[in-house]
Amino acid sequence: MRSSPGTHVWLAVIAITSLCIALSPDGLDHYLLHRNSSNLYELSRHPMQALLGSAFWIENPASLLLYAVLFEVFHAPVERWLGTVKWLVVVATAHIAATLISQKVVLEAIQDHDVPRSMAHVVDIGVSYGLAASVGILTYRLPRPWRWFYLAGAVAFFAVPLVTNHTYTDLGHAISLLIGLAFWPLTRHVPDKPVVHAGASDPH
Numbered sequence: 001m002r003s004s005p006g007t008h009v010w011l012a013v014i015a016i017t018s019l020c021i022a023l024s025p026d027g028l029d030h031y032l033l034h035r036n037s038s039n040l041y042e043l044s045r046h047p048m049q050a051l052l053g054s055a056f057w058i059e060n061p062a063s064l065l066l067y068a069v070l071f072e073v074f075h076a077p078v079e080r081w082l083g084t085v086k087w088l089v090v091v092a093t094a095h096i097a098a099t100l101i102s103q104k105v106v107l108e109a110i111q112d113h114d115v116p117r118s119m120a121h122v123v124d125i126g127v128s129y130g131l132a133a134s135v136g137i138l139t140y141r142l143p144r145p146w147r148w149f150y151l152a153g154a155v156a157f158f159a160v161p162l163v164t165n166h167t168y169t170d171l172g173h174a175i176s177l178l179i180g181l182a183f184w185p186l187t188r189h190v191p192d193k194p195v196v197h198a199g200a201s202d203p204h
Contacts, residue, residue, distance in 0.1 A: 003080045004075070004077075005079075006084045007071050007087075010055075010056070011067070011071050013056045014057070014064065015064060017056055017057045018057075018058055018061035018064045022061040033057065034121070034123060036050075036054055036056070036057050036125055037054055037122070038050040038051055038054035038124050038125070039120060039122055040107055040110075040119075043100075043103060051096055051099060055095050055127060058126055058127065059125060059126065067127065070131055071131075074135050074138060075087070075091070075130070075131065077141065078090070081141055081190060082137075082186060082190060087134070090133050090134065090137055090179070090180060090183050090186065091131075093133070093183075094132065094175070094179040094180060095129045095130045095133075097176075097179060098176045101172070101175055103124070105168055124169075128169075129172050129173065129175075132173045132177045132180065133176045133179050134180060135154050135177060135180060136176070136177040136179065136180020137184075137187065138180075139154065140184055140187040154177060158173045158177050161173070
């Protein structure tokens with residue numbers, strides 16, 4: 001946990017907000033989720049709060065364990081590898097850019113009467129955009145040829161829903177994956193092997 005503090009602080013905040021949702025009476029949970037969404041309505045009223053707040057909530061508290069596993073599998077290794085600052089730049093950029101682009105698509109669809117105006121008020125929260133970015137940049141951590149198998153799997157995982165479902169969330173995931181891959185320059189000159197901290201025992 002000391003080697004990836006950002007990941008675990010983020011996860012701890014999500015655990016707290018998930019507990020709030022789980023313990024909230026009927027109606028309050030609905031209000032909290034909508035109030036912290038980054039949908040068109042909230043973005044137009046208070047954009048900074050909407051973008052920041054939406055990164056610390058998940059819609060279904062029962063999914064917390066799954067997200068904890070995903071954080072350990074993807075976020076934590078990237079943060080240990082790149083450092084907290086670079087990791088945060090990647091996930092924050094993906095979260096913000098994917099949210100704004102996908103909501104722009106929703107706005108244009110509303111203006112073209114392709115979707116109802118109620119789409120401006122849908123719940124749009126969660127940490128999946130940041131996770132998709134970590135999935136993308138983690139590609140460069142893997143040795144060849146496993147890197148290419150991993151990349152093919154990641155592309156398929158996010159591309160198939162985008163092609164079949166055509167939702168703005170699927171679009172956001174695909175954008176986030178591409179953003180993670182586009183941050184390849186941040187991985188240059190980063191040691192391939194984990195740093196051995198002072199006082200660590202030598203297995204040999």
